[in-house]
Amino acid sequence: MKKIHIIGLVFIAASIAVLISFLQTTSTYDTVDTAISKKGKFVHLMARWDSTAPLQYDAIRDPNFLSFTAVDSLSKTIRVVYHNPKPENFEMSERLVLKGKFNGEFFDCESIQTKCPSKYKEDQKVMEKSAQQTSSL
């Protein structure tokens, strides 16, 4: 066996080890209940904004504090705190991917990904809007 083959095998073993250890650090997609049950563990909470509950955000007092209630597909709710400005499209989004952990009191969110209605529906909406503007002229 040549040196290069040995080195190649070492690299292959190392890459496999790296990828396996990567799989161990990955996280999960969760609902409110399962996120609460995994207290302190980083999860992706799939939910949407509960617009009936109060939303707290005052950029003048503190631009890095957003608090709102998220509701999941099983209608369970949880309070979410996010230490960043309110994301773009927040009110428009139909789904939120909340990355963070439940700390016993609330869901401490590190990042929010907003999922807007599909592009197709969006296109329709935009089109209707522009057409209505036209017809109201």
Next chain:
Amino acid sequence: MKFFGEHLLPGQLGHFFIILSLVASIVATYAYFKATRAQMGPEADNWKKLARYAFITETISVLAIFSILFFIIYNHYFEYQYAWKHSSRSLEFKFLLACFWEGQEGSFLLWSLWHCILGLVLMRTAGKWESPVMTIISFTQVCIATMVMGIYFGDFRVGSNPFLLMRDSGLYDNAPFMHINGDLAQPIRLDYLSYIKDGNDLNPLLQNRWMVIHPPVLFLGFASTIVPFAFAIAGLWQKKFTEWTKAALPWTLFSTAIFGVGIMMGAWWAYESLTFGGYWAWDPVENASLVPWLILVSGVHTLLIFNHTGHSLRATYLFLLLGFSFVLYSTYLTRSGVLGEASVHSFTGDGMGYQLTFFLLVLVIPALILFISRYKSIPTIKKEEQTSSREFWMFIGSLIFFFAALIIIGKTSLPVFNKIFGTQIAAPEDGEFAYNQIQIFVAIFIGILTAVTQYLKYKSTPAKFFLKKIMVPTIISAVAATLVLTYGDINYNRQSYGFLIQIWVAVVCAIYAIIANAAYIWLGIKGKLALSGGSIAHVGFGMVLLGILLSSSKKEIMSYNTSGIPKDFFGKNSKEKPGENLTLVKGMPMTMGKFDVTYTGDSAHPKKQQWYFNIHFKSRTDNEEFTLRPNAFVNYKGNEGLMANPDSKHYPDHDIFTYVSALPNKEKVLDTATFASHKVAVGDSIFYSQGVLILESLTSRSNLPVAGLNPGDQGTVAKLRAFSFNKSSYAAQPLLISAGGQQVSLPDTIMPLSLIVKINSVDGQTADIGVKESDAILDFVTLKAYKFPFINLLWLGIVITATGIFISMARRIKLNRLTKES
């Protein structure tokens, strides 16, 4: 049925040319295939002639499709879905080209066009390799042509047609007002076009000059990887296993340079117009184009090894075949919609997943089968490389790049893994660190190898020779690295101490790579420019490494929040993390690093809902002042919310980078009110138009939890209570801080009353209170600002690397010519 105002001719012509390009590329593939089979003689010549005509026809067709689509966009023919979706009347001319690449169809056309142009060059230069190489390229062109066909076979749609009409797109199916009598059951009304006044416009984030130039360069990079791939296939197919390597080398170099520049132009665009605060985020879309580039770099190096020593031919085949294969895989990843949740900027699916999978497999699987079945026939040298030889360490370097690429693509492919196995695995908590913690080792090893390998000779190197040559650069590097580590203040503290040490080691290696290669231009090749391509490229690469390491590890957030302090200060939620965003009320300076930063005003784009915010920076330590103008699209074309574009102040050694992260959610009203000053004692009242303010107390405090303050700095808190005429009362607590002989006033706002109060000065139990009434909502912006050190080193490194590779390429072309003539 005839609709009013439609322009149907361009679309019909477009359809015609799409079909023509498909047919022509099929003919070219078949004819080149026959020419390859016939090898030589009049039969081969006739097939080749036919193939060339077909390929030229195809090139003309693709150009025609391109021009027609541009004509449609330019003339705002919104009856075509492509124009409506990707452009608008207000779009500046310079961005019209960017509309092309926003959609799947346009970017496929761009790719196809580059294949055509590369094909024409190959026709002139490839000589005896023309027929087999062009067979592969023409076949790929057939695949790409189907991507823009948009023809249904039963329910299965093949491709997506850029000339699709709006009324055929299905967008009106649920829009009653587009139908006769407003009834969905009725056909579309004949004057429907009069309701479409404007298009949906180009995504605001793509309205950037780099979006005009980055995609064409990147796609040239993508497209050019097919040339080495096709040469390798041709070698295997024709069983001329070794003859193609010299001809393929300049092409592989070209591809590496252009592809690399294309990727980094994207990084520059991300830095200039996206707001994730950097140029690289390990986003799947970025990784997908980085990975084939890394493999291609491996391929260039093994190709050089083979041309000089006869070693590493099998690895060369593997790398060049996989380079293009991963281009196809990245096409699948970014366009099939499989990334979904995982990426912020991939294309949506458009239902082309199956076709893209087919495109990937139909090229990659035969290529790999051919490689495996001919593997034993590929010549190798039985004798092992010596450990003191250049080729040995070049090969190790290539392997490191290759495995780095495999690890990156492995992690990036998590969504594909989920799709195949039906699992639901999500990305880890710190996605970027998952990449960085491995790639830092790659940087270390590649840095060292880049530094020393040039000093080794092919075959074997006498130890004395090597040590003598490398001594001086090593000593200079050691001194330089010591200086950088001592005075560079590299204290990245977001991860463990171990990771910081790895960064330090990598910085040393990168410096070594720069200095050793720069020195080699004189020590090794006596300053001969024509020969120094490799060294120049490696100097550039070392600068890229160093630039990445310094700019990432020394990145500072400047906008640590101080305006939210009153809340912290009064201990409501003491577990607060320091906020990274700062709110600037118009006209009120705030502290950011060594600057006083004021939001002085804004201006609107004449045609768009786009605002430019003037953020004035004034240094407290010297006389420096400047204004940055980050801008944002607000509620743009139905996209409620904010789409921000950053602005940067460039210095030679760092950038100040800022963008708007939040805005008041109200109609914009001019705020002309000013602070009225009132001298009052505790217990006194201040009248304002809506009621009365009472100063309840003045207390002095130290140990203020304000960033940048010393424990000894004193602060005064005024407790004020506002009573409005409607009997409601509100508390406010402005703050006056004296720090280092300076007084800083932190105002407080009573939003419901539109009142701002601040302390101008304090004298015992008397204070001068400033009260500002704003009859409108307050004008403010919330900002995020970074300091990026040494980012220019990265950009400069890219330019130098590419220059070096092009010098190398020129030399290889010249050498090939000389051998041909002799």
